[in-house]
Amino acid sequence: MGTWIAALRSERIKLGRSQIMLLAVIDPVLCAVIGLLANVGNGEGAWAGLLLAMMVLHAMLFLPIMTGIFSAYVCRYEHAGGGWKQILSLPVSRSALYSSKLLVVMGALALNQLLFLVAVLGVGALKGFDLALIPWADFGIKLLGGFIACLPLAALQLFVSTMWSSFAAPLVLNVIFTIPNILIANSATYGPYYPWAQPMLVMMQAGGQYDFGAFGLPIETLLITVGGSFVLFLAAGLTYFNRKPV
């Protein structure tokens, strides 16, 4: 446990002076621009409408892709200049190292979701919506759900990021599977089983007023896909990393 916390701290230190904050800001800023341009009436359900308008791009494309970028980012130091050799020669188990990297990715994702919430609240305040009407419970469930739905992708991306030394290669994989979201989210047959579409489906679904294509599914189905794929990808990644020749 002690070494695990130390590994986590060293991961945090490695990210300390990097531009990961800059990366986490891009998505909320762009979504805020879309929110400002969106035509949302100021009345009943104004906040939910604003969230929906800003969420489409965020949940459909940005969230899965930022997951890939964060995962590739935490492996960057190790791939550059033989870092794997140095860090694996330390008395820390590979599983502890891997899980601390995964936890850092999760932290970055949580930060991204929080900044997105800030962007939504900021845009709403700028548009003069009534701050007393913010549906905190609805926002909270949607953001938390979106965060959880990203975890399988984080596990998968960390797996390929440790495998391939190029920064761009894991992202290519991620992007290729994320773009079809635009089509797949409309399909009730395939949507529920496509890991890359889960953040969108969960974020749209939680609260359940959007009933179209794969969006009208019970939340349990989505959580089974998310949980199952997370276990699968994490097990594959850990097995690979524990046997990886350095």
Add this chain to the structure above:
Amino acid sequence: MIGKLLVTDLLKMRRTGIWWVVLVGSVGLTAMQALNFGLRYDYLVNDAYASDPWGGLIESTGLFVPIAIYLAMTLLMSMIANIENRQNSWKQTLALPVRRSQVFASKFLSCLIQLLAACVLLTVSTLILGLVLKLPGPIPYMELATFGFYPMLASLPMLGVMLWLTLTVRNQAIPIALGIAASLTSVFGASMPELLPLSWPALALHGEQAMRFVGLGIGVFAVLYLLGSLHFSRKDVA
């Protein structure tokens, strides 16, 4: 000299997975449409696009062409730059008796060759898909040949920015994140004001003014290329 540089650059790109990106990107777009048309053939061919099935195929593929091209430019340039970054070989490459502007030009040309190859692959694979689906009506060869090519030329400003950033910034995360963010917003390109270069590929795809946006794209690219080349020629090598 530029020819030799280009040959060495293409040689360095073997076994790096770059050509896989070219292949998977263009054929992947077609595969997506193959699924789309295969799963709902009756609805798409006999109903939604009944008047012009070939046009429908080109249009629904074309929807994804701008984002695919932007992403390809970002990822390809980053992988090209990564070859030199990873082996720390900028010093060695630039110590050779070649001009830096020529090194820059050769990186650009190799990326352009890959993009052109991707456009050709897209045309051929879409044609094959249409033939396999037995779409009725005359084959629109002209549109097939241009629906990847025009948006590619109209999105050249992005390549200018990426050339500049990836070859001068060592931390590839920054250009990649910026490039991906720009690509994702380009999905909404058709509804953006014409002033924004992000909307050009989508506009070059549809409107009658395709050539105007192709021209604009090439013009803006030329400026960005010159600026990038100047900066690259003068900067210190670490």
